[in-house]
Amino acid sequence: MVSKKLLTINIVVVLLLISAHTLGGYLIMYPMKPDIWTVVSESSPQYLLIALALFAVIAWLISHLRIKNVKPENKFLLAYTILCGVLLTFIIYFDAATYISTRKAIRESENEYIQQAKEDIKKDKIMYRFAGGLSIPQYDAKTQNKIDSIRKKFGVTYFNTGCMVDVIDR
Incomplete structure (x- = not known):
């Protein structure tokens, strides 16, 4: 019998992973304001699907290992959740770092333009x-x-x- 709690956690982690991957496509394109279809296509969902399929195979292999007091279905869900959680953490970190560095570079550029405009006005x-x-x-x-x-x-x-x-x- 599959643990309902573990299944629920797995579903939540996978949904968060899909959301973070798609939102990351939007953050990476900052400061552009694209439509939803551009965000989805630019986020390259096919790579996320490949990763999820690969994680399923790895989790399936792990579920065949002998671990005391853990059912194979639960081993699969646990391994799959952990792998998805690691990828979720990486995506959030990478996308946030890219967004922050882009915003910083834009602010620096804007400050340079403002300073140059002030100098132009003085001259x-x-x-x-x-x-x-x-x-x-x-x-x-x-x-x-x-x-x-x-x-x-x-x-x-x-x-x-x-x-x-x-x-x-x-």
Whole structure:
């Protein structure tokens, strides 16, 4: 007879593992605000399913070991719960560390931008940095001349940082 308490704990741990794995996909993509399908697909659920299947095989093998006073079904559930718990701990640690380091890098970058903007304002010469690579004219000559005159009037200078942008520089 399978222990109902052990079965309940196992189900809770597996559900937490699935939730943490999916939520981790969202945290890793921070600061983007993706939809639920993007989060699920980016979290690569197939790898979690492979891990769960591998854990089932390992737990099945462990359940065949002779351990006094423990039924094979309970040995399986206990081993499976422990393996899933270890993976859950690893996922939470890894995803939290990635999220924290990304947030820290974004804050540092924002503080640099704020400091640079303050210096630009003191110099009365504003630098607008953007990522764009080779630009394609979006406006006709008349509109472009108006934009340029406003830019010159208020001392705004454009600086193209290139076409490669990571999440932090957005």
